[in-house]
Amino acid sequence: MAAAKENVSTRPALKAAPAESAESVTDEVKAEVNNSNNDSNAIRIETRLVNLNVKAINGEGQPLNDLKPEEFVILDDETKEEIAHFKPVTAPVNLVVMLDLSGSTKNKRKPMIEAASRFIDALPANDRMAVVAFTRRYRVLSKLTSDKLALKASLERVKGIEGGTAYYDSMWKAFDDLGQLPMTEGGARKAIVVLTDGEDESLMNSSPTAHTFDDLLQRASEDDVTVYPIYFKSGQTMRSLSWAFGGNMNMGGASTASTARKQLEALAEQTGGEIINAQSEAALSEAYDKVARELHSLYSLAYAPDQIRHDGSFRKISVQVKRAGAKAKTRKGYFDK
Template identity: 25%
Template sequence: MRNIIFFVGTGLLLVAAAFAVDEKPKQPRAAEAKGPNTKSSTTAAPRRKGAANEPAEPDEAAGRQPSIRVDTNLVLINVTVTDPLNRFVTGLEAEHFKLFEEKAEQRIATFASEDAPLSVGLVFDASGSMGAKLQKARLAAAQFFKTANPDDEFFLVQFNDKPELIHPFTTNTEEIQNRLTFTQAKGRTALLDGIYMALHQMKKARNTRKAVLVLSDGGDNSSRYTESEIKNLVREADVQIYAIGIFEPASARSRSAEELAGPGLLNEIAEQTGGRHFPVENLNDLPDVAAKIGIELRNQYVIGYVPNNTTRDGKYRRVQVKINQPRGLPPLRPFWRQGYYAPAQ
């Protein structure tokens, strides 16, 4: 068995080759005498250099897209695994996972743990309430970009009263950081419209792995689209959404109803896609949290299966991932996309 390695905070990047699973599932092997390696130091991944659009009309979103990438009948799911200390766990094998669709267990057909190229959209809050937080938010974006690889591509959507595509897809992260330098905080918060624009822009992505990072300090008070519309769109999109919510400390909750609803909204949207929401109260924590998200995207398993239910009915199917607990390790927790729409044709 390959060594199982933990990553603390912005831990070291590990890349494993993809491999297909045998017809018969492997039996768990006894733990090796060496035991798991634990990485307690933090090492960033290699650093690399790196037109206003209105949101499309609602009927454009009606064309349903699969929420998980489907190649013929193969469904692929990205899975992140963490331990009780929220450290990433790599080095697991296919035998450590069980996968269910609508409560029926599925046979794992392919399994990989690799750092594949990413297409990422940064959705940046430039509303008036972000004034004192802008500099730390820029630093957070810079730390996230440090985890980029040469084949990654990025775009920038900025929002206040309405969303705006500041920079389309580029492999040069410095271009995006330069545009953020001129960001000014003003206006209201069209968070939902910003997410919609990012998902629409993601249709132009050249990489199969896609993610959106939202940096915002509150709820929505200026969007055309409703929570229900965005939640439905998120379920249909093959995009992981990560969110950093920049909130006031609990002792200073003088926020509007929309802002109070912000954490719950970001959490629900993110978890539905297999991403995560990281609430931040201390601005000094922003860069480390952003870097952690970048490293998490580099330490995911990709599990493929051919559904037992081959009916092409276009219906939403719920997916569940469980861990076959390895010997000698603390309880592990998986994060994954919670479902997908079956093909209609």
């Protein structure tokens, strides 16, 4: 989804980002320690807690919502780890809902608002949600809150927004925002639901981006945030393009769409989430309903790895369930930094 240029509003990270300050979905601010690198008396704490959102299903593919901590087995690079923290599927969620408001969605705002409003109503009362709109800018429409009336009122603000698509930078900022939550909020699971076609402008032209997709994928492997992309691209548009070119989709637009789709799938897989199709306005509500069910089929587990090497290697995580035919799904791993 691409259109007119705007200034990107993101935080500097792997690459130099614009110096414009960014809104945050939280009111909390992380404390920073000044001159810590120059403190010769600083003590390095080697303990690292790895947090996981885990979905468990039975042999028929149905969620298992009654598991106990002792029924899970965590393997970190094939080493069995001890579970330090556990929360059941009923634990609350801190959630950022992101809406891609690039120009191609201009005529689809009404069904987008209606579907997102239904999604807000479907969440339990103790879940907190923030609503974010993004184009080339990251706009916080509502900070994290459980006030459903305020959340639904914030959706009305999307009607006057349009522009280009800084998808990578906007996702990075959402990860930043969820990372700002203090430790007291850490018991709640964290997730991002993003309605988009994933077509960052950098895929189509030389538009500057502070973060590449590879940057974003690596960041996702390090954060305990589950990502659910709702792939929203008109199927009718794609069929019309295919027909116009005699069924041959080997053109620039189709290549960009294919790359974007694969990237959305990779991000969902890396974080233990799932990509959900909504190729028409009518399918949006069903897509959000599925996400609402998925969010409350997740367990929260945490462990402290026995062997920390700080060598930058990627450590694979797998979770097993001690029930016949059961399977578990979580993020693929993390970089040992």
